[in-house]
Amino acid sequence: MPAAFELSKVSVVRPGKLLLDDVSWTVEEGDRWVVLGPNGAGKTTxxxxxxxAMHPTTGEAHILGEQLGRTALAELRTRIGHTSTKVADRIPPGESVxxxxxxxxxxxxxxxNEEYDPEDVKRAEQTMGEWGVSGLARRTFGTLSEGERKRVLIARALMTDPELLLLDEPGAGLDLGAREDLLASLDVLSESEDAPVLVMxxxxxxxxxxxxxxxxxxxxxxxxxxxxIESTLTAENLSMTFGQRIQLDREGGRYAARRAAYGRRADRSHDTSDTTGGNA
Known part of the structure; x- marks a missing residue:
């Protein structure tokens, strides 16, 4: 089975700045990936x-069996669902959900003036129901809470039954309850056999x-x-990623991280277990 996408030695250079540097990354069908890093790490690029949405400056990118630079991007993009603040900003505030x-x-x-088939309408109603926003159908996008917007954007991204779903910081701006509700829904989606490849x-x-x-x-x-994730998401790797000593804990499949204690505070917490790699 071919990979969902494969990047080989990809770099992106803009005047005065190197945004991506020699990135190679292969994602297989059925994978669910999270991309972590500080601001400016290159995640959005x-x-x-x-x-x-962008060509690499050097290197090769094969997406859903097509090589960037040798395929029609408009057609390829129809096979990819994408949620981000940029997508949200393009939606007119007065547009109904x-x-x-x-x-x-x-x-x-x-x-x-677009015309939509009955199958389009049926699919929209189905995805709205699956993401719990059917009751918002007549509301305008501009009146939604941040949590409601996130769910509507994911329903929109899944509307075309994409092969690949990209989620750019779906939890940003959510309060604790809204975040947990969204993560529970994403967990259900990740376990579905019909779900697209997920990258968050x-x-x-x-x-x-x-x-x-x-x-x-x-x-x-x-x-x-x-x-x-079980072998790669460790305190040591997180510490290198964020440039400070990180303690990482895991319970029930969920993770929590904080800066590791120093000096006497660290001595008092010496017996605290870290099941995912200890203090780096």
Whole structure:
């Protein structure tokens, strides 16, 4: 079975700045990846390459069997679902939730004169139901809470039944309850046999759904570590990624991280176990 996508020695250079530096990354069908790193690590740029929104300066990117630079990007993008603040910003505040989801069938934001088949309407209603936003159908996008917006954006991204779903910081701006509700839904999605390949970008290990299988850690445009989450997401790797000593804990498939204690505080907590790699 071919990989969902494969990046080989990909770099992205902009005037005066190296955004990605020699990144190689292969994601297989059925994988669920989280990409972690501090601000400026290159996570969003990486997602733009994978989402066929940007060409690499050097290296090769094969996405869903197509090589960037040798394929029609508009057609390739229809096979990829993407949620981000940039997508949210393009949606007119007065657009109804129903039309926000439905218009994904034509890859537009803001309905105009497009015509939609009954199957499009049925699919929109199905995805809204699955993500718990059917009751918001007549509300306008601009009146939604941040948690409601996140769910509507994911329903929109899934509207076209994509082969690849990219989630750019879906937990950003959510309160604790809304975040936990969203993560529970993402966990259910990750365990579905019909789910697309999932790639989620985050700053926080607390936002990783329990069903995710792999992790990619980035710093300053380079890969620090990548692989199965249970062996790769360690205190040592997190410490290298964020540039400070990190303590990592795991319970019930969920993670929590904090800066490791120093000096006498560290001595008093010496007997605290760390099941995912100890203090780095």
């Amino acid at each position: 990486l997602l733009q390459i994978v989402g066929a 129903r039309d926000t989801v439905l218009s994904a069938a034509h890859a537009v934001t803001g309905r105009w 970008v985050s700053h926080h290990v607390e936002e990783i759904p329990a069903g995710f299988t792999h992790v990619l850690l980035m710093r300053a445009g380079r890969v620090v570590a990548q692989g199965p």
